Amino acid sequence: MPITFKKLSPVFMGEVSPIDLRQVHDRETLETLRAGMDEFGVLVFRNQQFTNEEQLEFAQRFDGTLHAKTSVAVLGKNRFGNEALTDISNVNEKGEILAVDDRRRTSTVSNRLWHTDASFEDPAGRYSMLSARVLPPVRADTEFADMRAAYDALDEETRDSLVELKVHHSIVYSRSVLGFEFSDSERDRLKGAVHPLVRTLPGSGRKSLYLASHAAHVVDWPVPEGRLLLRDLIEHATQREFTYRHEWQPFDFVIWDNRATMHRARPFDDKKYRRELRRTTTLDLPLPVTA
Ligand code: OGA
Ligand code: MN
Numbered sequence: 001m002p003i004t005f006k007k008l009s010p011v012f013m014g015e016v017s018p019i020d021l022r023q024v025h026d027r028e029t030l031e032t033l034r035a036g037m038d039e040f041g042v043l044v045f046r047n048q049q050f051t052n053e054e055q056l057e058f059a060q061r062f063d064g065t066l067h068a069k070t071s072v073a074v075l076g077k078n079r080f081g082n083e084a085l086t087d088i089s090n091v092n093e094k095g096e097i098l099a100v101d102d103r104r105r106t107s108t109v110s111n112r113l114w115h116t117d118a119s120f121e122d123p124a125g126r127y128s129m130l131s132a133r134v135l136p137p138v139r140a141d142t143e144f145a146d147m148r149a150a151y152d153a154l155d156e157e158t159r160d161s162l163v164e165l166k167v168h169h170s171i172v173y174s175r176s177v178l179g180f181e182f183s184d185s186e187r188d189r190l191k192g193a194v195h196p197l198v199r200t201l202p203g204s205g206r207k208s209l210y211l212a213s214h215a216a217h218v219v220d221w222p223v224p225e226g227r228l229l230l231r232d233l234i235e236h237a238t239q240r241e242f243t244y245r246h247e248w249q250p251f252d253f254v255i256w257d258n259r260a261t262m263h264r265a266r267p268f269d270d271k272k273y274r275r276e277l278r279r280t281t282t283l284d285l286p287l288p289v290t291a
Contacts, residue, residue, distance in 0.1 A: 003029070005036050005043075009244040012146040012261070014040035021045060021253065022054050029281075032063060037127065039279045041118040042144050044246065048253035050131050052085055052278060055253075062255075063127050067118055067281040074186050075103055080278075082126035088240060089276035090131065103273040106180050111150045111265040113174065113213035114145065114238055116258040117281050120169040120214045121156045122193035122217035125258045126284035136273030147208040148260050150237035151198065162209075165197040167230070194219055194272030197233075201259055202287065208260050209237055237262065248277075259284065 005014040014036055024030060036043055050058065059066055066084040078085065079093040090098050090105060098105040118125035130142070151159070170192035172182055182190060183264060197218070200211050211234050218226030245266070246254060258281075268275065 003032065005040065007040070008044065009146075011242060012041040012150040012242045013044065013144065013246075014042070015044045015046070017046065017065075019045060021058050022050065024058075025061065033062070034203070035051075037257050038201070040085050041146055041148065042244075042254065042256040045255075047250065047251050049251055050253065052080055052082075055129070055131050055278060056082065056085055056278055059129055059282060062129075063282035065283045065285055066127055066136075067121075067283050070119075074128060074182070075107060085282060086279040086281065087135075087276075088279050089274070090270045090276055091276060095274075097271065101273060103180075105270075107175060110175055110178050110180065110213065112267060113177070114234055114262045114264045115174065115212040116210070116262055117279075119195060119210070119212040119258070120171040120174075120190065120192050122195070123283040123285050124169075124193065124195065125281040127255055128258055128279055128281040129253065129255045131278045132248045132250055133278060134274050134276035135248050135250055136268055136275050138273060139247060139266070140157040140268035140270075140275050141245045141247050142254070143243055143264050144256060145243045145262045146237045146255065146260070147211065147237055147242075147262060148201070148204075148206045149196060149242045150233075150239075151201055151207050151209045153242075154236070159198075162198050162233075165221075166194050167197050167215045167226075168192055168211070168217050168219055169212060169214040170196050170216045171214055174213040177213065179237050192216065199259060201257075206260075209233060210259065211237060211262060230281075234262075250271065 001018055003019050068084040117128045172187055172190050195210055200207050215230045217223045
């Protein structure tokens with residue numbers, strides 16, 4: 001049966017079926033999925049029964065090099081023994097819910113701010129792939145926003161004023177907004193990175209706004225002015241018409257393009273219920289030129 005893409009919102013998000021990504025190895029299907037990413041920005045796959053190893057293998061097949069030096073890795077060792085499999089959960093290595101003041105919890109709670117993954121690094125994250133393994137009995141959704149639609153909706157004068165701007169992204173900054181402080185030695189390992197504010201996406205040729213909670217200031221601008229611009233743009237880009245809220249089911253697998261979207265976790269009672277997802281993210285390296 002041919003795979004189909006069902007659009008989930010008027011502007012972006014596609015649900016792909018029928019497909020078992022563990023069995024997808026051929027170039028043609030992988031290319032179809034990459035083209036789907038270029039069109040939809042986020043793809044949802046239901047019932048993908050990945051083991052950790054299978055998820056890592058698929059991520060590499062899909063987009064090459066995995067991102068392994070995550071901000072969480074700075075705070076402590078990963079319980080899966082592989083830093084490329086990011087632990088998006090509220091539990092420790094024994095499966096117990098993290099204490100309210102646990103540093104991994106107080107740091108990752110910042111996922112509730114609109115962001116793109118690893119924008120504070122160079123290369124930043126390209127595709128993030130999140131697999132839902134244990135879900136709470138209450139809604140604990142992830143929201144997405146389409147930065148291409150947000151760009152398209154700007155007036156021409158605003159677009160022109162943004163085109164040359166560069167932005168410094170820093171996780172030390174974004175965490176400090178919620179009151180989390182890194183130690184001096186952790187800061188040394190988290191210097192941040194500079195990226196253009198407007199980017200042209202190679203697959204679709206569309207332009208998008210590259211924004212995130214990590215966006216700390218506009219390069220060569222006074223800090224307050226730059227921060228105000230970034231706040232205004234995030235407010236614009238996360239209006240209802242550009243966003244979609246994903247309600248997780250067990251073994252959902254969602255891939256998003258960090259260059260084309262932002263996302264954020266929605267709150268739930270994480271002191272009462274377990275929620276465990278595993279993330280693989282690829283690096284935004286130049287793509288090999290294929291004949
Ligand atoms: C992530 C992330 C949101 C969530 O995995 O990068 O931001 O809902 N997750 O857990
Ligand atoms: Mn994230």
